[in-house]
Amino acid sequence: MNAVQKADPTSRNPKKEKNIFLRDVARNKGLYLMLIPVVGYFVLFHYVPMYGAQIAFRDYSPLKGIWGSPWVGLKYFKEFFGSYYFARLLRNTVLINFYDILFGFPAPVIMAILMNELKGKYFKRTVQTITYLPHFISLVVICGLLTDFLASDGVINDIAALFGGARTSFLLEPGAFRTIYIGSEIWQSIGWNSIIYLAALTNISAELYEAARIDGASRLREMWSITLPGITPTIVIMLIMRVGKIMNVGAEKIILLYNPSTYETADVISSFVYRKGILEASFSYTTAIGLFNSVISFVLVIAVNKICNKLTDSSLW
Numbered sequence: 001m002n003a004v005q006k007a008d009p010t011s012r013n014p015k016k017e018k019n020i021f022l023r024d025v026a027r028n029k030g031l032y033l034m035l036i037p038v039v040g041y042f043v044l045f046h047y048v049p050m051y052g053a054q055i056a057f058r059d060y061s062p063l064k065g066i067w068g069s070p071w072v073g074l075k076y077f078k079e080f081f082g083s084y085y086f087a088r089l090l091r092n093t094v095l096i097n098f099y100d101i102l103f104g105f106p107a108p109v110i111m112a113i114l115m116n117e118l119k120g121k122y123f124k125r126t127v128q129t130i131t132y133l134p135h136f137i138s139l140v141v142i143c144g145l146l147t148d149f150l151a152s153d154g155v156i157n158d159i160a161a162l163f164g165g166a167r168t169s170f171l172l173e174p175g176a177f178r179t180i181y182i183g184s185e186i187w188q189s190i191g192w193n194s195i196i197y198l199a200a201l202t203n204i205s206a207e208l209y210e211a212a213r214i215d216g217a218s219r220l221r222e223m224w225s226i227t228l229p230g231i232t233p234t235i236v237i238m239l240i241m242r243v244g245k246i247m248n249v250g251a252e253k254i255i256l257l258y259n260p261s262t263y264e265t266a267d268v269i270s271s272f273v274y275r276k277g278i279l280e281a282s283f284s285y286t287t288a289i290g291l292f293n294s295v296i297s298f299v300l301v302i303a304v305n306k307i308c309n310k311l312t313d314s315s316l317w
Helices: 014-027 029-057 075-081 085-104 106-117 121-136 139-149 155-162 174-201 206-214 219-243 251-257 260-266 269-279 283-312
Strands: none
Touching: 014 029, 029 075, 029 283, 075 085, 075 283, 085 106, 085 174, 085 219, 085 260, 085 269, 106 121, 106 174, 106 219, 121 174, 139 155, 139 174, 139 251, 174 219, 174 251, 174 260, 206 219, 219 283, 251 269, 269 283
């Protein structure tokens, strides 16, 4: 008696999958053509440079090239971990990012929810325009304005002096740097970052709000029970991506605002890499630092994604 073998529904058919993919390409060839520049960008600027990561394990010399430079193993990693700067750089980088997540991340979410509650069309557009504008101002201009306003003879000190306060050069005060950095980041990005949450709010059904009003729910209750749960998946995804950057602080703004007197609280990994790598040409040393940074960021993304998946059932994958 011949046994009847049933097909395993979980088994893969590579030939069938290939045919499905080819049919999809033929049907959406315009979209795939548009995707080519994006893929090319990531391959050229994100994957090809990974070849140079081996510089971190070599005593690199531009004259000898990558393969001609001698292999030194973990020498530069040990040098960085054992240096005086390691603890300070790690502390400053993590603290600035932690404060940015604590205060800066919720700001656009709150703003999007508040703007969603505005009924006046023209007032709403005016608020949006005003909050979007700082995003389009050059970072150099932003830092120049901060430097002028926070100088001992700047506008902020003029106002403080008017009320009997003492004049202070805020950018020379180590204790004030993080507050200045985070505050200016929120001002510059709150409007632009709120766009994605405003887009997510449009997907919430108006029938839910109508049902809540019939049940006698207040506006605050509607926001808590409908609006926030409706945009939670978007918030979770943005939080995962933000935590993945916790080891990265934009070197440009730090470099434009800090000075030797504020290194204790302002010097971060990216600014240190700029000084050592570009100004002092310590290529292998700074590549090792950058590789360490990338590995930590990768681990954080995996960990936070798993945590969010368990707590909220929302994640990147």
